[in-house]
Each structure stands twice: as structure tokens, then as C-alpha cells.
Amino acid sequence: MTEKMNVAKIFGENVFNDKVMQERLPKKVYKALRKTIDEGKELDPMVADVVAEAMKNWAVEKGATHYTHIFQPLTGVTAEKHDAFITAPRQDGTVLMEFSGKELIKGEPDASSFPSGGLRATFEARGYTAWDCTSPAYVREDAAGAILCIPTAFCSYTGEALDQKTPLLRSMEAINEQALRLLRLFGNTTSKKVTPSVGPEQEYFLVDKQKYLQREDLIFTGRTLFGAMPPKGQELDDHYFGTIRQRIASYMKDVNEELWKLGISAKTQHNEVAPAQHELAPIYAEANIAVDHNQLVMKTLKKVACQHGMQCLLHEKPFDGVNGSGKHNNWSITTDDGINLLDPGKTPHENVQFLMVLTCILKAVDEHADLLRESAADPGNDHRLGANEAPPAIISVFLGEQLEDVLEQLISTGTATHSKAGGVLHTGVKRLPDFAKDATDRNRTSPFAFTGNKFEFRMVGSRDSIAGPNVVLNTIVADAFSQACDVLEKADDFELAVHDLIKEYATDHQRIVFNGNGYSDEWVAEAERRGLPNIKSMVDAIPCLATDKAVELFGKYKVFSKAELESRVEIKYENYAKAINIEAKTMIDMASKQILPAVIGYTKSLADTILAVKGAGAPATVQTDLLNDVSKLLEEAKAALVTLEEVTDKAAETGDMAAEARYFHESVVPAMAALRTPVDKLEVLVDKKVWPMPSYSDLLFEV
Known part of the structure; x- marks a missing residue:
């Protein structure tokens, strides 16, 4: 019989969290560190030394032998270099376990070995990782043993951001x-700090x-890259929220346990x-912590899958x-004293502050x-966006009946x-309770949907x-707030000015609001009539990052x-060109070495059978x-x-990377599709025993 899991006991046990810091740090050091975390005060090197020693002792007690500065370069995955705590051997042959404040604060990976887009030449190697003290350190246990992981930002020697964390x-x-x-x-x-909070829903496949x-x-x-549809797909809708199979349930249990130990509040799990x-969703966290946690979620999903004899697929369109799989990014803005700026209250029409935030x-x-669309651009997402399970490539905002009605009144x-x-939901069954329903329905076809007290950006790809x-969200909203404040701070009559500004923003930007079916052809035509951009591919989305408008926006903040x-x-x-090149070469290899030889062998078998039958x-x-x-x-x-080879x-x-990427998009991708079509038809005709790889079934x- 398996031992019962005590979630409250194990939650966060491998995290150097606030509770651990209070227990292990002197009061003055703890208060100084909290000022750095909460108020952005500069960290005293002497405080860093004390924190490092306490962090090292805590980690060593948990079996850690090494530490690493874990960072997020522009490769799409995390990176880390492991250093042991041991010092050089002393005269008596023994070693000490040491970890200084300098080692905690700063690391030095080779910047030229990571993507830099020309910011670093091959001979200019120096880069730095800088401790992000707002994201807790943790001990990760895997085949390498126990490792103290310190979340960091990654910058070049000249100060440019080479990672995902620094701009965030x-x-x-x-x-x-x-x-x-x-x-x-x-x-x-009274509020001293406003923080974007994020709860990313993670979809994935298991094979x-x-x-x-x-x-x-x-x-x-x-x-x-090849694969014929099986007789049954998802058309019966019987997998969604269906009973979780035992092998998968065992896997999910182990995933949850690992995540809970790391202080990640994995909340929801279900069949997709x-x-x-399948899907896993956490409770909200501050944006930078949510980013770190999501990287850990993806790594854990993959690691635990291997332990269960499975493989976790995070590609946006594996079949x-x-x-395909997305990662719905639930975004809200909250103050340090618990005010959610996206909470409309029971009477949104009277909540002027909310209406100002909303229209901004x-x-x-x-x-x-265009920037929001580009932020979700990925070679895999090109196969998903606009398909019949994901938002279209057109950005629009769903507000729901209640808020749309308020805006129309304004x-x-x-x-x-x-x-x-919202009224009351009557089920028509006496034994079932009637209950208050929400003031508006949800819309799963919208790429940017208001869902009660947050916005759900549904475009983001699963990996x-x-x-x-x-x-992008933080910056563009900050800019809208800034422009609103520039107007309101000069107003003689604040109430009149804010009223006029809400109406102006609602009127001028009404075109972005769409509550209908985003999957329909009619919406594509309507969006074009409204002048909304329809950016269908990653290659088409990338240029917006370098426009004068984008440079001014991001530079301003x-x-x-x-x-x-x-x-x-x-x-x-x-990245796009390399990804498609790898796919094309893989298709060529599979077709020439596996599929065509198998089919040729099958035709010989058929020909021999024909001769024998006729004989x-x-x-x-x-x-x-x-x-x-x-x-x-x-x-x-x-x-x-x-043709594909040519x-x-x-x-x-x-x-010229832009020209190369466009060539892959316009010439290589269609050639790949042209090869897949006859091969998938052959899979249906050829004897399953002969087909050289597992089928979709x-x-x-x-x-």
C-alpha cells in the first residue's frame, strides 16, 4: 500500500522561501533582504555573504553538493552550469564547503555561445548571470543528485539583455x-507596489x-512530420475531462509531488x-516567479514522463x-495590499477606476x-493558430455581454x-440547487479574453x-497608463476628465472588441473591414519588433x-530557418531511408502475390x-x-537571415506538405506490418 501524501507538509520543502529565511537569517539581514525584494533597494555585499552562507547550509542539509545559476537564454530552454561547494584541498587533504555572497550574486557563463543576434562576437565571450532575489532559490533533486538552483538574469559584458528574464x-x-x-x-x-500576476495553463501530450x-x-x-489519421480522433469529445487512465494518473501524482516540493502550486489537472x-494549471504567482515556475513545470513533465516509460511532447502541434497544445497566459495586475485592478466589482458601470484600467x-x-501577436510567434504555433482548436492569428478582445454593454452605453x-x-441558473431539476451564474459567458475562440477578474491570452504556444x-503585455499597458496619467494629471476637473477619457478610449478602440466566433470565416472578413491585422505566420510577425514605433515604446520604459x-x-x-531546415532534413531522411524502401518492398510482395494467384x-x-x-x-x-531535396x-x-527564413516559409514548407500528402495516403494502403514506424493509432x- 502506497504511503499517503501530506501536501501541506511537503509543499515548498525544497524552497529557500520566506519562512526558511526568517528561521535562518539574523533579523537585520532578513529585513535588509526583504527591502531589496520588496522595494528594490540595493543589496549590501555583507548581507549577500550572510544569505549565501545560510543558503548553502540549508542546501547541504538537503544533500546538495553543487549550486547553479539557472537562467533563460534566447534558446527557448533554461541553461545551467554546476559548481561544487568544495574548496581547494587543505594541507591535511580535507576540503571545506563554502559559498560566498559574490558567488551568489554573480556568475559568468560564456555569452558568445548563446544566441545574441550580433550583440556578442565569437571572440567576445564574457557574460554575467545576476541573482534575481525576488524569485526564491530551490534544491532540485534528479539523477545528478541535489543541486541548489539560483534563479538569475543573464546579460552581456556590455549590459545588453541576452535572456528572457531581464526584459521581464x-x-x-x-x-x-x-x-x-x-x-x-x-x-x-496606501498601495506601494503593483505587480502583474500570471497563471499559465500548460497543455501537453504523453506517448x-x-x-x-x-x-x-x-x-x-x-x-x-508524417502520419495518417486513425479511424477515431477527437470527434466524440470523449477524452476531454474524461476519466484519467491509471498510468496517466500515476504520472500526474508524481508530477504534483515534485512540483509541490518546489513550491509550485499545481492546482488543476485533466484530460484535454x-x-x-492533458493539462496542468497552477495558481497565480508574480510574473517573474510564474515564468521560472513554468520552466520547472515543463522540465518536470518531461523528467517524470521518462520515469514512467513515457515521453512528454510540448510541441504546439505534434499530431x-x-x-494542438497552447499555454493560456492568465494575466492580472494586483497591488501589494491585495487590490486586483481588473476586478470589476458587482456594478462595473460605477467602478470608474476599473473602467479606466479596462479601456487603457x-x-x-x-x-x-502586432507586438502581442509576435510574442506568441513560433514555428510550431504556425500550425496551431487559426486551426480549429486555437485562437485565430487576428488579435481581438472578448469582454462578454456585461462589459460590452457598459462600453456601448458609454x-x-x-x-x-x-x-x-448574472441572474440565477435554473437546472429544471428540483433536487439540484439553483445558483448564481456569472454575468457573462466565456469565449474559447478569443485570443485575448476577459474572464471575470483577469485577461486570458490564449495564443501562447505550449513549449x-x-x-x-x-x-509585451506589461509594457504596452504601462504605456497606456502613462498616456492616461499625462492627461489626467493636467486636468482641472479630474472626474470630468476621467469620464471623457474612458469614453474616448472606448470609442476609439471599439474595433478590437469582438464577442463572436473567432473561428468563423465571417470574422476574418469582418476583421479586415475593421482594419485589424491578420498576421498568419511567424516570419510575417517578426518585423514588427524593429519598427520605429516598437523601438520608441520599449526604449521609453x-x-x-x-x-x-x-x-x-x-x-x-x-531560429525559424533552423527549425524548418531540421524538419525538412528529417522528412528527407525518413522518406528515403525508411518509408520508400518499405513501400517498394510492399509492391514487390504484391507483385509476387499477383503472379502466384494468376499462376x-x-x-x-x-x-x-x-x-x-x-x-x-x-x-x-x-x-x-x-523537390524537397532540391x-x-x-x-x-x-x-541575410530574414531572406533565408522567408525562403524556408515560402518554398520549403510547401514542399514538405507536398511530400506528406502521398506518404500519408500510402500509410492507409500499405500493410501495417510493413509500415516502418508506429502509427497515430x-x-x-x-x-
């Missing part, structure tokens, strides 16, 4: 400063490890829409024909829809006099860091310099028809393979 922290400072300006105008003198290892495409690209697809967000999203009459109420989208933005443009083009004096019409069908598709596949070979490095339904 900068954007958090920007929205804090501008939100406090706005709150002071509304008479709030059997042995079957995964037989698929070269899954190993190299994270998605299936597609077969073999064609069924739902509408303005921000409307004016910078726009048409200049005054909002009432708010629609991407959520740092990028939150950098010191989130990105012009050089940092241009470097990210270069990196994103390069026995019986008709071989069925076998002949099948041979003709297979041979025709084989010819199509071979011709498509030759266009891929032509995509030589030119030094094997992968999706045999977990």
Missing part, C-alpha cells in the same frame, strides 16, 4: 511605476517512450480534447488532425496588436447607468517561455534598447488495383522527395 523584470518595473501613478490619481495612497523512439520526427523535431493530451488595456492591445450616451447581472508575452530589439529579430529569423488460375484484380494505387502514390512521393539544398546560408491510443 524591466517591464514589471515599468507597469509598477505607471500603475501607481494612476492609482494615486484615484486617491489610493509511450518505446513508440516515441521509433519515430525519428518526434525525436528531432517534437512533432510527427485530443487523445493523449496533424487533432488539437483596450487601447494598448489595439495599438500594439459610447452611445456618454454615461453608463447599469450593469447586466514557449511565457516571458515574451508578459514583457528601458525594457529593450534598439540593439536588443534588432538582435531578437535576427535570432527569431535564424494458380485465379483472378488477381484486387491485388492488381492495389499495386497500381500504391505504385502511383510511390511515384508521387518520390517526385515530392526530389529546395532544401538551395536554402544555403546567405547571411499506436501513439495516441496506446499510452
Whole structure:
């Protein structure tokens, strides 16, 4: 019988959290560190030494032998270098376990070995990791033993951000400063800090490890480049919220235990829409902590899957024909004393502060829809956005009936006099309780939806860091707050000015509000009529990062310099080109070495069967028809393979990453699709025993 888990006891046991700091640090040191965390005060080196010693002792007691500065370079994954606590051997041959404040505060990885987009030349190697004391250190246990992990930011020797964390922290400072300006105008003198909070819902697939290892495409690209649909997909909707299979339930239990030990509040788990697809959602955390936690969630999902003989797939579209995976980014803004600026209250039409915040967000999203779209751009997301399970590539905002009605009152009459109420839900069954329902429905087709006291940005891809989208959200909203404050601070009559400004923003940016079906063709036409951008691919989305408008916006709040933005443009083009190049070469390898030889062998077997049947004096019409069908598709596949080889070979490095990425998008991607079509048809016709890799049926339904 398995031992029962005491969640309250294990939660956060491997985290150097506030409770541990209070227990282990002298009061003066603890207070000084809290001032740095809460108020951004500079950290005294002597305080850092005391913290480092306490942190090291705590970690060593938990079995840690090494420490690492864990950071998030522009590779899409985390990076770390492990250093042992041991010092040089003393004369008697023994060693000490030491860890200084300097080692805690600063690390030095090789900056030129990570993507820099031209910010660092190959010979310019020096870069620094800087301790992010607002995100707690923790001990991670894995095959390497116990490691003290210290969340850090990563910058070049010349100070440019080479990571996801640094711009995020900068954007958090920007929205804090501008939100406090706005709150002071509304008479709030008590709140000292405003922080964006994030709760990212993580979708993922689980497949059997042995079957995964037989698929070269899954190993190299994270998605299936070939694959015919099985007889049953997700059309019955029976997997969504269905009973969790025992093997998966055991896996989820172990995932939860590991996350809870790391202080990650994994809250919700369930089956998702597609077969073999699942979701995990945490409780909200401050944005930078949520980013760190989400990286740990993805790493834990993968690690525990291996322990259970499975593989976790985080690609946005691992299987064609069924739902892909996203990471819904639930974003809100809260004060240090517990005020959620996105809480409309029971009567939103009377909540002037909320209406000001809301219309500022509408303005921000409307004016910078291209940046928000780009923040979710990823080669894998190109297969998902606009498909029948994800938001379209058009940015719009869902407000729901209640808030849309309030805005319409403001726009048409200049005054909002009432708010629609939710009413009572009557089930029609006496034994079931009637209960108060929400004032508005939800809309799963909206990319940016208001869901009661937060906005849900549904575009983000399942394997991407959520740092990028939150950098954009924080910055564009900070800018909208700033512009509103510039007007209101000069007003002679504040109440009249704020009323007029709410109406102005609601009127000018009404076009971004859409409560209908975002999947429909009618919406695409309507969005075009409204003048909303429809940016369908990552390659089309990237350029907006380097426009004069973007440079001015991010520069104003010191989130990105012009050089940092241009470097990210270069990196994103390069990442796209490399990702598609790997996919194309993988397709070529699979088709030429596995699929075509298997089909050729099958045609020989059919031909031998036809000769044998005819030799026995019986008709071989069925076998002949099948041979003709297979041979025709084989010819199509071979011709498509030759074309793919040719266009891929032509995509030589030119030094112009934008042109190279566009070539891959416009020439190589269509050639890949042309090869997949006949191959997937062949999979349906060829004997399953002959097909050289596990099918969709094997992968999706045999977990």
C-alpha cells in the first residue's frame, strides 16, 4: 500500500522561501533582504555573504553538493552550469564547503555561445548571470543528485539583455511605476507596489517512450512530420475531462509531488480534447516567479514522463488532425495590499477606476496588436493558430455581454447607468440547487479574453517561455497608463476628465472588441473591414519588433534598447530557418531511408502475390488495383522527395537571415506538405506490418 501524501507538509520543502529565511537569517539581514525584494533597494555585499552562507547550509542539509545559476537564454530552454561547494584541498587533504555572497550574486557563463543576434562576437565571450532575489532559490533533486538552483538574469559584458528574464523584470518595473501613478490619481495612497500576476495553463501530450523512439520526427523535431489519421480522433469529445487512465494518473501524482516540493502550486489537472493530451494549471504567482515556475513545470513533465516509460511532447502541434497544445497566459495586475485592478466589482458601470484600467488595456492591445501577436510567434504555433482548436492569428478582445454593454452605453450616451447581472441558473431539476451564474459567458475562440477578474491570452504556444508575452503585455499597458496619467494629471476637473477619457478610449478602440466566433470565416472578413491585422505566420510577425514605433515604446520604459530589439529579430529569423531546415532534413531522411524502401518492398510482395494467384488460375484484380494505387502514390512521393531535396539544398546560408527564413516559409514548407500528402495516403494502403514506424493509432491510443 502506497504511503499517503501530506501536501501541506511537503509543499515548498525544497524552497529557500520566506519562512526558511526568517528561521535562518539574523533579523537585520532578513529585513535588509526583504527591502531589496520588496522595494528594490540595493543589496549590501555583507548581507549577500550572510544569505549565501545560510543558503548553502540549508542546501547541504538537503544533500546538495553543487549550486547553479539557472537562467533563460534566447534558446527557448533554461541553461545551467554546476559548481561544487568544495574548496581547494587543505594541507591535511580535507576540503571545506563554502559559498560566498559574490558567488551568489554573480556568475559568468560564456555569452558568445548563446544566441545574441550580433550583440556578442565569437571572440567576445564574457557574460554575467545576476541573482534575481525576488524569485526564491530551490534544491532540485534528479539523477545528478541535489543541486541548489539560483534563479538569475543573464546579460552581456556590455549590459545588453541576452535572456528572457531581464526584459521581464524591466517591464514589471515599468507597469509598477505607471500603475501607481494612476492609482494615486484615484486617491489610493496606501498601495506601494503593483505587480502583474500570471497563471499559465500548460497543455501537453504523453506517448509511450518505446513508440516515441521509433519515430525519428518526434525525436528531432517534437512533432510527427508524417502520419495518417486513425479511424477515431477527437470527434466524440470523449477524452476531454474524461476519466484519467491509471498510468496517466500515476504520472500526474508524481508530477504534483515534485512540483509541490518546489513550491509550485499545481492546482488543476485533466484530460484535454485530443487523445493523449492533458493539462496542468497552477495558481497565480508574480510574473517573474510564474515564468521560472513554468520552466520547472515543463522540465518536470518531461523528467517524470521518462520515469514512467513515457515521453512528454510540448510541441504546439505534434499530431496533424487533432488539437494542438497552447499555454493560456492568465494575466492580472494586483497591488501589494491585495487590490486586483481588473476586478470589476458587482456594478462595473460605477467602478470608474476599473473602467479606466479596462479601456487603457483596450487601447494598448489595439495599438500594439502586432507586438502581442509576435510574442506568441513560433514555428510550431504556425500550425496551431487559426486551426480549429486555437485562437485565430487576428488579435481581438472578448469582454462578454456585461462589459460590452457598459462600453456601448458609454459610447452611445456618454454615461453608463447599469450593469447586466448574472441572474440565477435554473437546472429544471428540483433536487439540484439553483445558483448564481456569472454575468457573462466565456469565449474559447478569443485570443485575448476577459474572464471575470483577469485577461486570458490564449495564443501562447505550449513549449514557449511565457516571458515574451508578459514583457509585451506589461509594457504596452504601462504605456497606456502613462498616456492616461499625462492627461489626467493636467486636468482641472479630474472626474470630468476621467469620464471623457474612458469614453474616448472606448470609442476609439471599439474595433478590437469582438464577442463572436473567432473561428468563423465571417470574422476574418469582418476583421479586415475593421482594419485589424491578420498576421498568419511567424516570419510575417517578426518585423514588427524593429519598427520605429516598437523601438520608441520599449526604449521609453528601458525594457529593450534598439540593439536588443534588432538582435531578437535576427535570432527569431535564424531560429525559424533552423527549425524548418531540421524538419525538412528529417522528412528527407525518413522518406528515403525508411518509408520508400518499405513501400517498394510492399509492391514487390504484391507483385509476387499477383503472379502466384494468376499462376494458380485465379483472378488477381484486387491485388492488381492495389499495386497500381500504391505504385502511383510511390511515384508521387518520390517526385515530392526530389523537390524537397532540391529546395532544401538551395536554402544555403546567405547571411541575410530574414531572406533565408522567408525562403524556408515560402518554398520549403510547401514542399514538405507536398511530400506528406502521398506518404500519408500510402500509410492507409500499405500493410501495417510493413509500415516502418508506429502509427497515430499506436501513439495516441496506446499510452
